[in-house]
Amino acid sequence: NITIGVLALQGAFSEHIQLLRLASASLSTSSKFSFVEVRTPAELSKCAGLVIPGGESTAMSLVAARSGLLEPLRDFVKVHRRPTWGTCAGLILLAESANRTKKGGQELIGGLDVRVNRNHFGRQQESFQAQLNLPFLEDSKATSKDAPYRCVFIRAPVVEKVLPHKKGEQSEEAGRDETVVAPSKKPVDGLAEAELEAEVEVMATLSLRNPNLQKNQEHEHAGAEDIIAVRQGNVFGCSFHPELTEDPRIHAWWLGEVLKAVERRQDFELADRTK
């Protein structure tokens, strides 16, 4: 049994749990998942993987700090290297660097060597949806690939820069920024060490030339090609809110990735024991 947590401090956590349940039912695997809300370090410690939902990253970070969860979250992502997926505000928290907004900055969890620009597309009323063909879903056997995915962007961030790979060390870029990410500790096992070597992969971009974007969805802030999904080893983040659709394909894809990570960890443990 594999326990997947959803950080339930603020934001769209119950929507994630619903879609994770739907997605796991669609997976043809003997492994059974269970899904739990995470509000305390004790609850986090039972999880093999974690989802951080969309919402408001400053609020989430403040509540996490107050609940004594920030350090355990950083250890979960960056020391134990458990599979972690952040959507929208979750992506912001998983970045090593983020800009301040008028309301201020926040403490980040980190894990992705990227800098995000919060509220990249502007305000609430400039939120939009786009039907996109997501390359990682097309490669995936677990999902049907024919239909585009409805991506919901609400005061969404984008990845404005991929930072130099720092293999768990504090980057100068993060230091110069006003956000604080604790320096990482040593990886705990073979898999964590391997994940540390992983580079940032761009998983999806949004092009304003996309024919599925309607005229009124164009944004003065948008670039020609904005990065809206990235992965680095165990950490995956996207700008949009898959939890606000009824489409379980990204959740199914991610659960498939979690299964692979769990198997890889078992392989490393076996190799350690037979050394």
Ligand code: GLN
């Ligand atoms: N812009 C929000 C933030 O800075 C994120 C928006 C969202 O998750 N929908 O946290």
